[in-house]
Amino acid sequence: MAEVKEKREQITVLFAGDSGDGMQLTGNQFTSTHALFGNDISTFPNFPAEIRAPQGTVNGVSGFQVKFGSSRIFTPGDAADVLVAMNAAALKANMHKLKKGGILIANTAGFDSKNLKLANCEDENPLESERLEDVMVYDVDITELTMAALEDSPLTKKEKLRTKNMFVLGFLFWMFNRSLESTENYIKEKFSKLPDVIDANVSVLKAGYNFGETSEAFTSRYQVEPASLEPGTYRSVMGNQGVAIGLIAAAKKAGLEMFYGSYPITPASDILHELAKHKNFSVRTFQAEDEIAAVTSAIGASFGGALGVTASSGPGIALKTEAIGLAIMLELPLVVVNVQRGGPSTGLPTKTEQADLLQAVYGRNGEAPIPVVAARSPEEAFEATYEAVRISVEHMTPVMLLSDGYIANGASPWKFPEASSLKPIKPLYAEKTEEEYMPYARDEKLVRKWAIPGTEGLEHRIGGLEKEELTGNVSYDPDNHEKMVKLRAEKIDKIADYIPEQEIDNGSDSGKVLILSWGSTYGAVKTAVEDLLKDDYDVGHAHLRYLNPMPRNLGEVLTKFDKVLVPEMNDGQLIHIIQSKYNKRCIPLNKIKGIPFTSAEIVESVKENYA
Amino acid sequence: MSEVKEKKYKAKDFASDQEIRWCPGCGDYAILKQVQSAVAQTGKPKEEIVFISGIGCSSRFPYYMDTYGMHSIHGRATAIASGLKTARPDLSVWIITGDGDSLSIGGNHLIHLLRRNIDTNILLFNNEIYGLTKGQYSPTTPEGSHTKSSPMGVIDHPFNPISLALGADAGFIARTVDREPRHMKDIFLQADEHKGASFVEIYQNCPVFNDGAFNAYTDRGLKDENTLFIEAGKPMTFHKDKKGIVLDGLKPKVVDLTSDEYSVDDCLVHDPSDRTVAYILSQFFDNDKSADLPRVFGVIYSENRPTYEDQLSNQVELAIEEKGEGDLDALIAGPNTWYHQ
Ligand code: SF4
Numbered sequence: 001m002a003e004v005k006e007k008r009e010q011i012t013v014l015f016a017g018d019s020g021d022g023m024q025l026t027g028n029q030f031t032s033t034h035a036l037f038g039n040d041i042s043t044f045p046n047f048p049a050e051i052r053a054p055q056g057t058v059n060g061v062s063g064f065q066v067k068f069g070s071s072r073i074f075t076p077g078d079a080a081d082v083l084v085a086m087n088a089a090a091l092k093a094n095m096h097k098l099k100k101g102g103i104l105i106a107n108t109a110g111f112d113s114k115n116l117k118l119a120n121c122e123d124e125n126p127l128e129s130e131r132l133e134d135v136m137v138y139d140v141d142i143t144e145l146t147m148a149a150l151e152d153s154p155l156t157k158k159e160k161l162r163t164k165n166m167f168v169l170g171f172l173f174w175m176f177n178r179s180l181e182s183t184e185n186y187i188k189e190k191f192s193k194l195p196d197v198i199d200a201n202v203s204v205l206k207a208g209y210n211f212g213e214t215s216e217a218f219t220s221r222y223q224v225e226p227a228s229l230e231p232g233t234y235r236s237v238m239g240n241q242g243v244a245i246g247l248i249a250a251a252k253k254a255g256l257e258m259f260y261g262s263y264p265i266t267p268a269s270d271i272l273h274e275l276a277k278h279k280n281f282s283v284r285t286f287q288a289e290d291e292i293a294a295v296t297s298a299i300g301a302s303f304g305g306a307l308g309v310t311a312s313s314g315p316g317i318a319l320k321t322e323a324i325g326l327a328i329m330l331e332l333p334l335v336v337v338n339v340q341r342g343g344p345s346t347g348l349p350t351k352t353e354q355a356d357l358l359q360a361v362y363g364r365n366g367e368a369p370i371p372v373v374a375a376r377s378p379e380e381a382f383e384a385t386y387e388a389v390r391i392s393v394e395h396m397t398p399v400m401l402l403s404d405g406y407i408a409n410g411a412s413p414w415k416f417p418e419a420s421s422l423k424p425i426k427p428l429y430a431e432k433t434e435e436e437y438m439p440y441a442r443d444e445k446l447v448r449k450w451a452i453p454g455t456e457g458l459e460h461r462i463g464g465l466e467k468e469e470l471t472g473n474v475s476y477d478p479d480n481h482e483k484m485v486k487l488r489a490e491k492i493d494k495i496a497d498y499i500p501e502q503e504i505d506n507g508s509d510s511g512k513v514l515i516l517s518w519g520s521t522y523g524a525v526k527t528a529v530e531d532l533l534k535d536d537y538d539v540g541h542a543h544l545r546y547l548n549p550m551p552r553n554l555g556e557v558l559t560k561f562d563k564v565l566v567p568e569m570n571d572g573q574l575i576h577i578i579q580s581k582y583n584k585r586c587i588p589l590n591k592i593k594g595i596p597f598t599s600a601e602i603v604e605s606v607k608e609n610y611a
Numbered sequence: 612m613s614e615v616k617e618k619k620y621k622a623k624d625f626a627s628d629q630e631i632r633w634c635p636g637c638g639d640y641a642i643l644k645q646v647q648s649a650v651a652q653t654g655k656p657k658e659e660i661v662f663i664s665g666i667g668c669s670s671r672f673p674y675y676m677d678t679y680g681m682h683s684i685h686g687r688a689t690a691i692a693s694g695l696k697t698a699r700p701d702l703s704v705w706i707i708t709g710d711g712d713s714l715s716i717g718g719n720h721l722i723h724l725l726r727r728n729i730d731t732n733i734l735l736f737n738n739e740i741y742g743l744t745k746g747q748y749s750p751t752t753p754e755g756s757h758t759k760s761s762p763m764g765v766i767d768h769p770f771n772p773i774s775l776a777l778g779a780d781a782g783f784i785a786r787t788v789d790r791e792p793r794h795m796k797d798i799f800l801q802a803d804e805h806k807g808a809s810f811v812e813i814y815q816n817c818p819v820f821n822d823g824a825f826n827a828y829t830d831r832g833l834k835d836e837n838t839l840f841i842e843a844g845k846p847m848t849f850h851k852d853k854k855g856i857v858l859d860g861l862k863p864k865v866v867d868l869t870s871d872e873y874s875v876d877d878c879l880v881h882d883p884s885d886r887t888v889a890y891i892l893s894q895f896f897d898n899d900k901s902a903d904l905p906r907v908f909g910v911i912y913s914e915n916r917p918t919y920e921d922q923l924s925n926q927v928e929l930a931i932e933e934k935g936e937g938d939l940d941a942l943i944a945g946p947n948t949w950y951h952q
Contacts, residue, residue, distance in 0.1 A: 036949050226951070235948045245943055252939055259698045279930035281937030284697055284923055288690070289723040296687040296720075297694025300663070303681055304699035326684050382943075415951075419939035453679040453695075453702055456658045461627070461673050463682030464666075473629065474674070 005177070005223045010069030012077030013172065016094045017086030017110075018055055019048055019062040022165035027064025028411070029169055029183045035236045035413050036182055038226030039068040042377075042523065043411045044076035044596070049350045056110075056118030061093045070225040074377075074523035076410065078598035082175075084168055086110050086142070089119035091126045100134040103220070105168070109143035138217060142167050149207035153200045163204040170208025176222055180205055230415060237414040239378040239407035240267070243311070243337060244274035246385025248281050251307045254393050254425035259301030260285045261294040261310045266349045267405040268311045268339040291319035295336065299323060302332040303462075305452035307389065311337035314356045315346060317400075318363075325364045326464045327398040328488065331440075331448050333427075334398035335388050339408045340519075342594045351594030352405035354519050355570035360400040361548050361577065367485045369492045371395070372548040374402040376522035379414035381407060384545055387499075390425045395495055396447045402547070404569075406520040406596050432457040439472035445498070446491035493549050502551035507533055507540035510560035513606055516586070518544040518574055521567050521597055528602035539606060544574070555582045563609060565589055567602055620651035627677040638789035638815035639669055642736065645792050646705075647676070649799035653703075660703045663692045665712035668743050669736035669815070672707040686717025689724045692731050693919075700920040703803070704731040710751040711741050714770050718750075725779035727919040728807045732799070735772060735812050740821035753897060758820075772812045773893040773911060777886075782807035784889065784912040788814040790829040794840070794908065801910055807918050828906050841892070841909035846878035849905050855879075856904075863891050865903060883913040 013030065015023045024045055035041050046063040053060035067077035083098045085091035087110025098104060106127055116122055127137065146164040153160060166183075173180055184202055191197040212218055237245075251258040260283060262272045276285045284306075288294040291312055298308030312320065317338045327334040340356045342348025360372045371391050375384035381403060388401040430437065430449035439460045440448050451458040460472065468475035469483060506529045517525045522543050529541040542557055544550065558564055558578070566575040567589040575588050589605045591597055625647040633639045650660060660678040664670035666685035673680030679702075683691050688706050696704045713721045713735055724731065740758065741747040747760035751772065755764045776784045783805040787798045795813065802809035814825040827837045839849040839856065847856040848868060855868045855878035866873040882888055889912035895904040931937075 032947065036947070038949070038951055229951045231950075231952055233944070233948050233950050235945045237945070248937070248942060249939055252937070257698065259694060261694055278937060278942065279927045280934040281939075281942070282927055282931075284927065286694065286697055286923075288693075289719055292687065293690035293693070293720050293723065296683070296690040297697070299683075300681075300691035300694030300696075301698035303691070304661075304695045304702065306698040308694065308698075322684055323687065330681070416943045419943060453661050453699065454659055456656070459658055459678050459680075461629075461662075461676075461680035461682065463673070464684050465682065 005221045007223045007225075009071050009224070010067060010073065011082065011176070011222060011224055012065065012067040012080045013082045013084070014080035014094060014097055015064045015084045015168070016061055016090035017084070017165070018090070019053055019060050020055065021062070021086045022162070023062045023064050023086070026165040026169050027066055029186060030172060031066050031411055032186070032236060033173065033178050033182045034068040034176075035234070037178060038229070039070065039224060040073040040227035040229055041066065041068040041411070041413055042073045042076045044406065045409045047350050049348070054118070056087055056089055056115050058089045058093050058119055061090050063094060068224060070227050072227065072229070073412075074526040075596070075599060078600050082172070084172070087119070088115045088121050088126055092119050092121055095126060095129060095131050098135060102135055104132065104135050104137045105171070106137060106139050107142040107164070108139045109141050136220075140211075145207060145211060146204050149204050150200055153203070154196055155200050159197070160200065163201050166201050166204040167208035167211070170205040171212050174209045174212030175218075175220070176224060180209060229413065232415045234413045234415050236411050237378050237382070237416075238270075238409060238411045239375065239381045239403055240270035240339065240409070241274055242378055242381030242414070243375070243385045243401070243403060244271050246382040247275070247309055247335070247389065248278055248283060249382070249419065249422060250386045250389030250425060252281065253419075253422050254307065254389065254427055256305070256307040256393070256427065257282045257284065259298055259306045259308050261288050261297040261301070261308070262286070263288050263291045263294045263312065263316060265313050265316045267341060267408045268313050268316075268337065270408065271311050271337065271339070291316040292323060295320040295323040295334075299327050299330070299332065299334055302327070302334055303330070303453070305450070307333060307335070307393065309335045309337070311339065313339050313341045313349075314343045314359070317356065317359065321364050324370065324398050325366060325368050328364070328368050328370060329464050329467065330462050331396045332450070333392040333396060335392050335401060336398060337401045337403065340402060340404040348594045350405065352520065352596060353569050353592070353594060354404060354521070355573065355592075356402065357518070357547065357570070357573040358576065360402055367489065369489050369548065370397060371399045371492060371495055371546075372402065373399060374519045374545060374547055375407055376519060376543060376545065377412060378407055378410045379412045382414070382416070386422065387545070390423065391495055391498070393425050393427050394447070394498070395445065395491065396428070396450065397492065402519060404520050430455070430458055438470045440467050440470050442487070442491075445494055446487060496549040496552050499546050499549075499551060501553045502542055502544070502557050504557070505541045505543050506530065508538060509540055509557070511540060512538040512562050513610060514540045514542060514558065514561035514564045515602065515606065516542050516544065516558070516564055516566050516574070516578065518547060518568070521569065524597040524599045525567060525602055527599035528606065531599065531603055532606055537606065537610065547574070550581070558582055558584050563587055565605060565609060567591075567597055567605070569596065617654040618656050620654065620657070622648040622651045625650055625657065625677050627675050629674045631675055632671060633668060634819050636818040637668070638738065638817070639672070639736065641789045641792060642734070642795065642813055642815065643672065643675055645795040646734070646799060649796050649803065650678075652800065653803055655703050659701065660705070661695060662705045662707055663688045663695065664707040665709070665717060666743070667709035667712045667741075668817070669707055669709045670712060686712055686715070687720060689713060689717055689720040689733070693720070693724050693727070693729050696729050696731055697920045697923060700730070700924060706731050706733045708733065708735055710735065710737045710739060710749045710772075714750040714772060714775070722775070722779040725776055725781040725808050725810060728782050728916055729920060730807055730918045732802045732809045733811060734799075735810070736815040737772060737812050738815045738817040738821055739824045740817055742817050742820050746820040771893065771896045774896070776810040777889060777893050777912065781810045781912070782914045782916055783809035783910070785810070785910045786812045786814070786908050788825060788828055788908060789816060791908070798910065805913060807916065837905050839895070839905040839907050841881045841907055841911070843881055843883050843910070846875050846880050848875060848878055858891075861891070863895070863904060865905070881909075883910045886912065
């Protein structure tokens with residue numbers, strides 16, 4: 001057939017199906033192949049909150065959005081060029097995300113009367129919707145074609161049907177002219193003990209590819225060249241993975257054994273799963289009885305000279321709060337990871353939000369400041385984590401590392417560092433000297449030394465009661481309390497001397513509008529600023545990794561712009577801190593829908609406020 | 612990990628420089644003294660001993676021990692100690708807690724430490740009252756008691772701490788009392804000797820808010836007939852051997868050994884490794900007042916099973932054996948990489 005290969009710089013594909021249709025796996029395989037090919041890429045899995053939501057219903061739709069390209073990619077895309085809808089519910093839930101002129105691949109078997117009923121679409125088949133007028137619709141009976149490809153397979157009907165996602169994958173590989181090799185290898189490894197399953201999956205994968213090749217219906221094939229990424233060795237990484245690896249790397253560089261206390265919670269559990277696999281790094285994972293035991297066991301481990309780490313999401317962090325206060329008093333290292341999700345209370349467990357910033361910075365009883373560091377993307381989670389550990393160990397303080405559901409489950413290519421190039425992390429240990437040991441004596445950074453049990457002559461008692469300066473003995477003295485409160489605060493403030501100054505990520509360093517972002521809004525803002533700069537807007541972008549203390553020069557950066565726009569996936573938290581700290585009115589841009597910003601929303605807001 | 616060092620200590624080597632702040636006459640003093648004496652006797656180097664406490668009167672204890680120590684937050688001593696012992700199996704870890712601290716706010720961590728069998732010594736100072744907050748009833752206060760927070764009498768059914776520990780599969784369960792210094796010390800030594808979680812309930816008098824709660828077991832005139840001190844391999848007799856415990860089916864009953872009907876040979880012989888016996892002894896409690904059974908003191912149950920921290924250490928060693936010592940570069944790179952020109 002006539003093959004028209006259209007060159008594209010960037011493509012966004014959205015796989016949508018029932019939670020049992022294997023869309024996550026399809027998306028992940030699609031991603032690996034494109035990453036290996038050399039595209040830059042960013043992904044966004046979107047799962048239903050229920051583990052097995054009723055089949056065929058809109059609540060049970062599972063999605064996986066992926067954007068790849070020959071240029072740099074910072075978000076999984078605002079809207080899809082290609083939408084794969086495995087059933088009516090999937091199309092109903094995602095139709096609005098398809099671009100005008102986009103391609104819809106619909107599995108016709110998923111649009112029978114039963115599926116229409118389950119999706120509450122008896123009145124209007126979404127395939128006949130007006131919204132699809134400008135869309136190229138390809139009806140493919142994926143179910144039937146899959147069964148046909150497996151005519152000779154000994155598998156049961158149910159098992160055969162399970163491979164239909166491979167048909168989709170094979171077909172898209174044809175569409176984007178990609179090799180099947182990486183997925184074939186994956187299948188062979190995953191089902192190494194089940195040869196029939198391997199055969200079936202590979203056959204269906206190939207059938208999907210050949211269907212593109214032979215079917216007359218398809219004329220569009222796309223060519224997306226490799227991206228001009230910085231040369232180097234890359235891997236694909238998900239946010240939670242980046243955090244786990246960052247923790248292990250930092251502990252190892254600091255010469256510490258890691259203890260990880262954790263209670264299962266969405267979307268942080270994958271960090272526990274990842275760490276539990278790496279016991280050969282002397283990582284001790286402890287699945288605690290609750291969130292409080294998770295953090296307090298980590299504090300116990302830190303007292304013993306290990307790196308105590310705990311992670312959770314908002315509700316679990318709330319439970320850990322009292323213990324974080326204890327770690328502040330004890331002045332011991334402790335890393336607390338908060339993979340944020342929609343709140344308050346149980347909120348939206350599988351959706352993303354940035355609404356725990358004020359909790360991280362202020363949310364404890366008493367005067368209880370701690371450093372707060374935020375990751376911005378899956379590929380940067382490693383570095384942010386490494387920094388959180390460095391600050392915690394070198395400044396003897398609990399540190400909160402903020403991530404979120406979007407970073408945690410998203411994936412992107414990562415030009416990873418060599419272990420030898422990582423900054424050293426130096427714990428400050430107490431040693432026995434001629435003089436009497438003072439547990440709360442401080443160095444020029446106001447940091448006390450770590451006295452590890454087992455060290456002769458340094459026996460000492462610490463606790464949550466107010467400490468007397470130097471001796472660490474219990475003290476109710478009014479002047480001492482005030483002094484200690486100030487000392488603890490100053491110790492945290494001083495960390496600003498040991499973090500980099502705020503840089504402008506892109507655009508001008510003075511002018512009309514500065515976009516000040518933090519956390520996972522990075523990608524959307526980055527993309528928006530690139531677009532705005534192309535259109536000659538006078539904008540700059542500063543992205544905060546260090547939220548407490550903030551970089552010393554931040555105030556100065558802010559004064560150089562007429563306007564400061566602060567986009568956040570919450571009702572205005574960073575803006576609150578910035579305005580009170582720097583006395584600079586800023587413009588809020590808030591989205592509280594449990595889904596990330598699109599870059600278009602950022603662009604639009606800048607334009608609105610540009611005048 | 613350090614090699615085994617034995618040192619010669621006296622009890623006073625474990626006294627810290629801090630002024631002790633319990634009320635005069637508080638049972639805590641006697642317990643402190645016997646703990647200091649017991650740890651001195653073990654000969655363990657003091658830098659390898661850690662005392663962790665929660666919140667409450669008894670939880671000030673670590674300040675008075677010249678070892679490593681932490682006076683932590685309410686109810687969490689058990690969880691903090693779990694992390695410490697897991698990260699540092701080489702240390703000797705003691706937990707000091709009270710009835711409010713470990714049976715109310717910290718109940719969850721206590722039962723989980725016991726089931727995991729983390730090798731720590733838990734000393735539960737049970738005074739059946741909240742002392743530090745000045746006199747509210749606790750989860751061990753008997754029903755009907757009049758306290759500041761129960762002017763019409765307690766309606767909460769109390770915990771039987773020994774039953775709770777048995778239910779959580781604790782590997783070592785004992786009870787002692789602040790007025791029996793030698794018995795206390797002996798129990799502390801046995802608890803320390805036992806590899807695994809050792810749970811010791813200590814009846815501790817609070818003369819300020821609950822004076823005389825344990826009079827029946829400490830008063831000269833009463834204690835003989837109300838207490839049964841058990842020892843492995845010995846028949847269960849009490850009241851100067853005038854009374855004994857025999858089993859009537861599965862039901863224990865008190866018999867008169869001065870009559871001809873029963874002799875010492877009929878009495879139940881204590882076997883701390885027998886779970887059924889332990890269960891029966893745990894029921895020598897106020898719940899069944901008609902039975903008129905004495906209160907049991909001594910090691911009620913003792914069983915050896917693998918500790919959590921040893922099993923975790925084994926997994927770490929096995930992982931290293933199988934995969935080799937972690938290679939950071941290999942971890943960071945992961946299984947699939949590609950080179951971008
Ligand atoms: S209140 Fe009771 S338990 Fe507390 S120190 Fe005083 S006597 Fe001891």
